[in-house]
Amino acid sequence: MVAHVPSFRQQAFINGEWVNADGRASFAVVNPATSETIGHAPDMGAAETRRAIAAAAAALPLWRRASVMARAQILRRMSQLMIEEQDRLARVMTIEQGKPLAEARIEIAYGASYFDWFAEESRRIYGDIIPGSQDRRLFVIRQPIGVVGAITPWNFPSAMLARKMATALAAGCTMVAKPAELTPFSALELADLAMRAGVPAGVFNVITTNAAAAVGEELTHNALVRKITFTGSTAIGRLLLKQASEHIQKCSMELGGNAPLIVFEDADLDRAVAGAVTAKFRNAGQVCIAANRLLAHVSIANAFAEKLAAACAALRVGNGLEDGVAIGPLISMAAVEKVERHIADAVARGARVLTGGARHALGGSFFQPTVLDNVSPDSLICHEETFGPVAPVMRFETEEEALNLANATPFGLASYFYSRDISRIFRVAEKLESGMVGVNETAISTAIAPFGGVKYSGLGREGSRFGLEDYLEKKYICLGGVE
Numbered sequence: 273m274v275a276h277v278p279s280f281r282q283q284a285f286i287n288g289e290w291v292n293a294d295g296r297a298s299f300a301v302v303n304p305a306t307s308e309t310i311g312h313a314p315d316m317g318a319a320e321t322r323r324a325i326a327a328a329a330a331a332l333p334l335w336r337r338a339s340v341m342a343r344a345q346i347l348r349r350m351s352q353l354m355i356e357e358q359d360r361l362a363r364v365m366t367i368e369q370g371k372p373l374a375e376a377r378i379e380i381a382y383g384a385s386y387f388d389w390f391a392e393e394s395r396r397i398y399g400d401i402i403p404g405s406q407d408r409r410l411f412v413i414r415q416p417i418g419v420v421g422a423i424t425p426w427n428f429p430s431a432m433l434a435r436k437m438a439t440a441l442a443a444g445c446t447m448v449a450k451p452a453e454l455t456p457f458s459a460l461e462l463a464d465l466a467m468r469a470g471v472p473a474g475v476f477n478v479i480t481t482n483a484a485a486a487v488g489e490e491l492t493h494n495a496l497v498r499k500i501t502f503t504g505s506t507a508i509g510r511l512l513l514k515q516a517s518e519h520i521q522k523c524s525m526e527l528g529g530n531a532p533l534i535v536f537e538d539a540d541l542d543r544a545v546a547g548a549v550t551a552k553f554r555n556a557g558q559v560c561i562a563a564n565r566l567l568a569h570v571s572i573a574n575a576f577a578e579k580l581a582a583a584c585a586a587l588r589v590g591n592g593l594e595d596g597v598a599i600g601p602l603i604s605m606a607a608v609e610k611v612e613r614h615i616a617d618a619v620a621r622g623a624r625v626l627t628g629g630a631r632h633a634l635g636g637s638f639f640q641p642t643v644l645d646n647v648s649p650d651s652l653i654c655h656e657e658t659f660g661p662v663a664p665v666m667r668f669e670t671e672e673e674a675l676n677l678a679n680a681t682p683f684g685l686a687s688y689f690y691s692r693d694i695s696r697i698f699r700v701a702e703k704l705e706s707g708m709v710g711v712n713e714t715a716i717s718t719a720i721a722p723f724g725g726v727k728y729s730g731l732g733r734e735g736s737r738f739g740l741e742d743y744l745e746k747k748y749i750c751l752g753g754v755e
């Protein structure tokens with residue numbers, strides 16, 4: 273049975289007001305599980321973005337000087353409201369994005385944890401005193417960077433924005449956010465909660481659009497914006513970095529991944545299978561830190577692949593609002609076609625389909641969870657982010673070979689491995705080229721640790737005290753003439 277769907281905001285949010293696009297243009301948002309239009313969002317462009325930036329700039333002086341206690345209280349209230357409204361917010365997310373309701377609830381709680389964490393961190397933006405010479409005293413203070421432009425993707429429509437918003441507001445910055453065209457409503461709900469939590473007008477603004485390039489250009493070409501924070505594909509990240517160079521805006525880039533998951537011969541196999549299922553099939557594989565390539569030692573590869581295929585075949589596919597559904601639809605038919613291309617290419621290079629391998633009988637963008645065995649490392653699936661429910665298993669013989677395979681990618685967001693050998697654990701963790709490593713664990717993302725990548729996976733970190741640094745400037749003050 274499909275559960276109740278709540279109402280939600282369908283206007284953009286500028287300077288504390290709910291507004292339409294100048295020409296009242298709007299675009300439809302479609303539920304990927306049913307192909308039904310669930311609502312409309314304003315189709316804004318450069319002019320509205322400019323107004324939102326001006327509002328954020330006007331709100332900055334008061335917000336940056338607000339007492340740390342006042343800011344912390346508002347952020348904590350934001351976290352509480354998210355938890356109080358967890359179920360409603362999760363339903364909005366499921367109908368616009370497709371993920372199972374249970375996953376959507378977890379995402380809301382995860383986003384709330386960032387507000388909670390940064391409510392505390394905002395009270396600890398300490399400075400430094402550096403020993404100087406006899407007649408000088410040297411100080412370093414940390415100040416908010418200023419107005420931040422945030423652009424976020426559709427795969428975690430609430431949490432990807434909550435991570436940025438919580439940190440920016442904690443640092444004393446103000447923000448203009450642009451969510452993905454496919455999933456604008458979860459972002460608008462965050463604006464609604466911000467207003468109710470007491471975030472002053474202009475501090476947080478949301479522009480919705482189906483003309484992302486125009487809004488991105490205004491955010492990067494407007495000198496009032498001092499930082500761009502982006503989560504999305506490496507291609508768009510690269511474009512924004514170029515655009516941001518005009519006004520030398522600071523940039524945080526959370527980009528694509530191609531995570532390896534290595535299962536060594538000394539691993540706890542059942543734990544590895546359970547970890548691989550979470551890392552590969554959560555959000556139907558549409559996760560930047562999804563395990564994109566599974567590498568199993570030859571001695572346990574058959575057992576691992578078979579257990580994984582059995583676990584995968586048990587995952588129920590369906591509308592995310594229905595009880596017991598583990599895999600929702602893919603976001604679009606283009607995503608389905610990419611998955612099919614990856615499977616066909618792997619099979620042409622000798623891979624065997626252990627389970628799944630085709631579109632689901634439900635039709636639309638539903639796809640069967642799939643396990644491929646004996647995948648050749650030169651397959652497309654090993655080099656591109658699949659962003660779908662396909663687990664390709666490769667084999668290796670030595671630790672060195674596993675590391676070479678794992679690092680044979682320009683991406684470096686997350687890596688995972690399973691082993692019970694303590695020397696190997698340190699050796700391999702240190703040699704993997706990624707910003708994050710999960711050892712015997714794939715649920716690694718948390719507000720209290722730095723999330724981010726190396727190589728083509730991005731710049732900067734979100735979460736933890738390190739995340740806050742990315743929204744602060746260090747100012748050195750030299751006081752001379754001290755007798």
Ligand code: NAP
Nearest residue numbers: 424425451452453484485488504505508526527528529560
């Ligand atoms: P995307 O195409 O790069 O889109 C991301 C955001 O950028 C959307 O809001 C999109 O707007 C906007 N955008 C597109 N073209 C733009 C332009 N010319 N100027 C300014 N903004 C523009 O990525 P996606 O397909 O939505 O998301 C999937 C990607 O995100 C994957 O590569 C995934 O790995 C990555 N991701 C990374 C992380 C991380 O933390 N590292 C987390 C989640 C996802 P429209 O939607 O309106 O086009």
